[in-house]
Amino acid sequence: MSVRMSVLAMLAQQPSYGYLLRAEFDRRTGAPKPLNVGQVYKVLEMLERDGFVTRSEQTDADGHVFYEASAAGRVEVERWLSTPEQADAPARSDLAVKVAIASTLPGVDIERMLALQRQAAIERLQQLTRATAPDGAGLGPQLAGDAIIFEAETEVRWLDHVAERIRAARAAGTPLDVPFDTEPPKRGRPRMASKETS
Template structure:
């Protein structure tokens, strides 16, 4: 998630201080990705260093106001114009967990899948209820921009969770199919269960 560009986009809307930026970000995204205020100010320092924002001084109430520069506005324009590239997929803890589960002895992969499916179904139900309760879900009524933003975030969470559940179903089907296949044959002279690389380093 680009906190850098998100803060720049909010500053393009209007000058703000750190706590305002955090509140605006969380309000517009439904607090789905909470921001640490320290992270906000660290990012502002870097943006100021890079000439993308400027410090406009104290507002008289102890708040340091930041505004976007021309270079910052150009940066935001480029961010909105460019697609988000997934050339380096983010780490998926669930995929990593299942990948390790199927390669380690003694792990009940089916139980891991079942537990995750139950949790994912609960999340999906929560997201769906929130979507139905959103003012933006009312037909024939133009929602406020903030309501539309939250609805888009909810839709993203719903689609992602639905895809996760389908993937879990696929994993379960694959495990069932694999269980019906004969175990791989052990090469003659190889110690059962010993990795080939390890066997090469063993002296007779």
């Protein structure tokens, strides 16, 4: 959704074409991985289909087809900019699932696994910090870079939290291993208790 609305917002500023929109998106967000230009053209097709942009009949000297935000597109941009983003219900994080399962398996050195993951997270954080947009890059890329760094810092904090919880569980004598439940899971609807008639 953010790429779609970002493209529409830039078109509300001025008419443009796909490749230039891709370059503007990357420049404004400091995207560490360039946006795929094919994705931009797909977004433009959908925006046109939905009536949010119009395609120019004319092309420039290089053959670029320009798109412009329609009145409905400008209203949609205003709605997007004035509506707070709702955090999506978190999908299952691969890392969280891996740690949760590993912590319940017998014979797994969970502390070693966490230490390796933490080291990788710190290395990623250091890389991100070095790759942060320079001061002259503009505020947009700096803010986007900050968000990525904060996310990496959060992973390190979470791994430290997990390690502490495991230490506390071991200190309390709480077994970490979870044996398989041999009772088959119940299937279907629960049976209703029959009413006794008198």
